[in-house]
Amino acid sequence: MDDVDRAILAVLERDGRISNNELAAKVGLSASPCLRRVRNLEESGVIRGYRAVIDPAAVNRGLRVFAGVRLIRHTRAEVVAFEEGVMALSGVVACHHITGNFDYLILVEVADLPAYEEFHANQLAALPGVATVNSFVIMKTLDTA
Numbered sequence: 001m002d003d004v005d006r007a008i009l010a011v012l013e014r015d016g017r018i019s020n021n022e023l024a025a026k027v028g029l030s031a032s033p034c035l036r037r038v039r040n041l042e043e044s045g046v047i048r049g050y051r052a053v054i055d056p057a058a059v060n061r062g063l064r065v066f067a068g069v070r071l072i073r074h075t076r077a078e079v080v081a082f083e084e085g086v087m088a089l090s091g092v093v094a095c096h097h098i099t100g101n102f103d104y105l106i107l108v109e110v111a112d113l114p115a116y117e118e119f120h121a122n123q124l125a126a127l128p129g130v131a132t133v134n135s136f137v138i139m140k141t142l143d144t145a
Contacts, residue, residue, distance in 0.1 A: 001046070004029065008037055009046070016050040061091075061109035064138040065116055067124060068102035072131040081128040091119050102134070 007027040011018060018026075024034035041047045056062055071082060086095050086106060094107040106124070110116045116135070125133050 005037060005041060005046075008034070008041065012038075012047065056109045060111045063110050063112050063116055064141070065108045065110075066136040066138065067106040067108055067120070068134040068136070069104040069106060069124070069130060070101075070132045071103045071129045073129060074103070078129040082130065085127040086124070089119070089123050091115075091123075 004027055008023065011023055011026050020035050020038070021031050023038070024031045027034065029037070038047070056064060069082075069086075071078065082104075083095070083097075086092055086104070091108045091110045092106055093109050096105045097103065098105050108116065108119060108124075110119055116137075120133060120135065124130070
């Protein structure tokens with residue numbers, strides 16, 4: 001990977017729908033070599049996919065919460081059971097296994113506070129092996145784009 005590939009990736013991270021001609025112009029290539037490089041980045045797995053970024057409020061998921069979860073024990077079976085269970089919950093947008101005060105940091109999107117209360121009590125805290133859940137309501141997200 002060279003500086004041109006890194007430039008292509010930087011542009012695509014900001015705008016995955018940019019046309020190949022526009023992308024080529026931004027990185028200083030002609031269209032054909034630019035397209036070849038993008039395809040190579042896709043085939044090699046550097047570019048793992050493209051997706052739409054949805055406004056959570058527009059789909060009735062306006063309350064966003066980070067939930068820090070600590071497990072009781074960390075046996076392989078209990079970790080696997082928790083991970084399978086958490087990924088099956090409809091409000092979970094992302095789940096990260098982390099170091100520090102929590103074992104997992106989970107991004108949850110639901111309609112409102114009563115919906116989160118139900119999610120917390122009846123779904124997340126009820127998963128196998130959960131010792132504690134600490135919730136952090138997102139008040140504002142600063143956009144880097």
